[in-house]
Each structure stands twice: as structure tokens, then as C-alpha cells.
Amino acid sequence: MLHFENDYNKGAHPAILEALVTSNFEGLAGYGSDPYTENVTEQLRELCDCPEAEVTLLTGGTQTNQLVIDTLLAPYEGVIAAETGHIATHEAGAIEFTGHKVLTLPHQDGKLSAKAVASYLAEFYADSNHSHMVYPGMVYISHPTEYGTLYTEDELEALSKICQAYDIPLFLDGARLAYGLAADGAVDIPTLARLTDVFYFGGTKAGLLCGEAVVFTKNNQPKHFVTHVKQHGALLAKGRLLSVQFKALFEDGLYESIGRHALEMAEQLKGILRDKGYRFYLESPTNQQFIIVSNETLEELDQQVAYSFWEKYDDQHTVIRLATSWSTTQADIDALREIL
Numbered sequence: 001m002l003h004f005e006n007d008y009n010k011g012a013h014p015a016i017l018e019a020l021v022t023s024n025f026e027g028l029a030g031y032g033s034d035p036y037t038e039n040v041t042e043q044l045r046e047l048c049d050c051p052e053a054e055v056t057l058l059t060g061g062t063q064t065n066q067l068v069i070d071t072l073l074a075p076y077e078g079v080i081a082a083e084t085g086h087i088a089t090h091e092a093g094a095i096e097f098t099g100h101k102v103l104t105l106p107h108q109d110g111k112l113s114a115k116a117v118a119s120y121l122a123e124f125y126a127d128s129n130h131s132h133m134v135y136p137g138m139v140y141i142s143h144p145t146e147y148g149t150l151y152t153e154d155e156l157e158a159l160s161k162i163c164q165a166y167d168i169p170l171f172l173d174g175a176r177l178a179y180g181l182a183a184d185g186a187v188d189i190p191t192l193a194r195l196t197d198v199f200y201f202g203g204t205k206a207g208l209l210c211g212e213a214v215v216f217t218k219n220n221q222p223k224h225f226v227t228h229v230k231q232h233g234a235l236l237a238k239g240r241l242l243s244v245q246f247k248a249l250f251e252d253g254l255y256e257s258i259g260r261h262a263l264e265m266a267e268q269l270k271g272i273l274r275d276k277g278y279r280f281y282l283e284s285p286t287n288q289q290f291i292i293v294s295n296e297t298l299e300e301l302d303q304q305v306a307y308s309f310w311e312k313y314d315d316q317h318t319v320i321r322l323a324t325s326w327s328t329t330q331a332d333i334d335a336l337r338e339i340l
Helices: 014-022 035-048 063-071 114-126 153-165 177-181 187-196 224-230 240-251 254-275 296-301 331-340
Strands: 054-058 077-082 102-105 135-142 171-172 198-202 212-216 288-294 306-311 317-323
Touching: 014 240, 035 054, 035 187, 035 212, 035 240, 054 063, 054 224, 054 240, 063 135, 063 171, 063 198, 063 212, 063 224, 102 224, 114 135, 114 153, 135 153, 153 171, 153 187, 177 198, 177 254, 240 254, 254 288, 254 331, 288 296, 296 317
Parallel strands: 077 102, 077 135, 135 171, 171 198
Antiparallel strands: 054 212, 198 212, 288 317, 306 317
């Protein structure tokens, strides 16, 4: 069986495992008080060109989204997101579980438009009954989006300005950030740090066993954030599990090479799909590719290829996702070419 269903179907990059094994018998303080965490913090401050950045390492994406949103919002506030946003579709109501409503808006290929956000905020405050409603207290986006699309610098600038005007934070979900940064013409890390109030480097989908690195960029990390993390059951006693992995990820260009490799595999994948006559649902410049496949073809594909169901296209066709990653090999691509 070939695995193209997601970008985390393998364990971990060999360099990450090696770092864990090498450091295994070091005696280290717990709860993120180890020197590896200090090192990662400095690495990320330098990458972000943001000396004042505050960094916290967490285990997974849903946990990270829930913690950031819950701690930055007041009890009466909700978070604006695209209707296709991960927090609105595939997180089992984790945000609502903390008492914060996800306020969904229409999307454009997975992206929130500044115009739609501005219109929503203006209409909310123009409603004389808004004190009886859920206040929009944050804007959430993901980069890449759930459809593998990317925000341009101009789009991020426009969203940032709207958030500043209404004094609400812009939060960028970077679960797949490695694959977004590697795309041609993509915004760089310092730009993301400048235009967002908080974002994170996803490690789970970039070769780590687990881990997400949250970066608050405006001296805006919630007070006693570690205590909030603890209350959410998200504080690891063995913080080394995350810090050792992230230190290795950001050394020797590994983070960048992982992103480039996945996109090189994705470009080959796109070429194969075009040559075989498959229809693309949309154009994605990253590691996620979406195609429209007849239901009959899917029955045959099921026997040899693991893919992700995305949505029904019509009664006879389905949209599926094929994803490459750090672990995709040339042999995988060649075998898929033969199957398709």
C-alpha cells in the first residue's frame, strides 16, 4: 500500500530520532526548563528576526489551537475563521469545548479575505444588539490552508491592518508551515512574525514524532501562560521530548530541506496527474494536491493507495487529497505513476 493520505503517516525523520537517542541519558530539568528549550527559543527568535518573541513548545495542532485561542480570548468572545478552517471542521469542537464559538465566514480556495472580515466586523458593531451576541475577538487563519493554498504578503498585510483597527489578534496556524515556506514566492518567516500576533511552527507534519512551537510576536503571550498550559493538561514533564526534536529540526537546514523535498515530490506528483488526465479541484502550490476522481476509479484505487477523502463533487465524482511529505520517496512516486 502506498501512503499519500497525509504528511504524518511515518514515524520521524532519522535525524530527529538520532537526536533523541543521543540525548537519551542526559539528565535534564523538566517542564521546558532544559537548555534545549532555551536553545530552540533563541533559534526561533533569530529565524523570526524578532528578539522579543516568546516561545512555547506543545505536543499537537489541536492542542495548540485550543490553548492559544482559549487564553487570548475573553469568555464572551469567539474566533473568526474560514468555514473550511481546521478549527471549524476537523477538531471535534475543541474550541467550542472551551466556551468559545467559531465564527465562520465564506472562503476563497480556503483563504479568508480581508474584505469579508472587515465587513463582518463592521456589521457586528453596527448592530445595536451586539452586546447580546458573541464578540469577534480574534482572526484565525492557516498557512498553508486546508486546501494547500497560501496567503500573499499583501493579503496578510490587509488582514493584519483590520485586526489592528479592531484591536484583536491575528493567529496563524502553521501546522504545515514548512511546506508553505518552501513554495516559490512564499512569504518568509520574518514577514509572518511581523504581520501576525501569534503563529506556530508545526513539527508533527514536518518530521517530528510530535510537537508544535508557538511564537507570540508582540510581547503578548498571556500572563502565566505555562500555568494555562498545565491547566489544559498539555504541560509535559519530559519537556525534552519536544525541545530535543525541535533543536535538531532547526539545525543544519533540516527544516528547510524537509519542505523543499516534499514540494519536489509534489511537483512530480502534479506532473503525473496531469499526464494521466486527472482533473484538479484547485491549484495548490504546496504538498497537498486535490483531484476529482470518478467513484468507479476510487474503488480500484482503494486497493493500492491510501488517500484522504475530501468532499463529494457530484453523484459520480469525489474530491480526494494526495499529500507528499518529508518521508515521500522517489520509489513512492514511481510506484504511484504505474498505478495511476
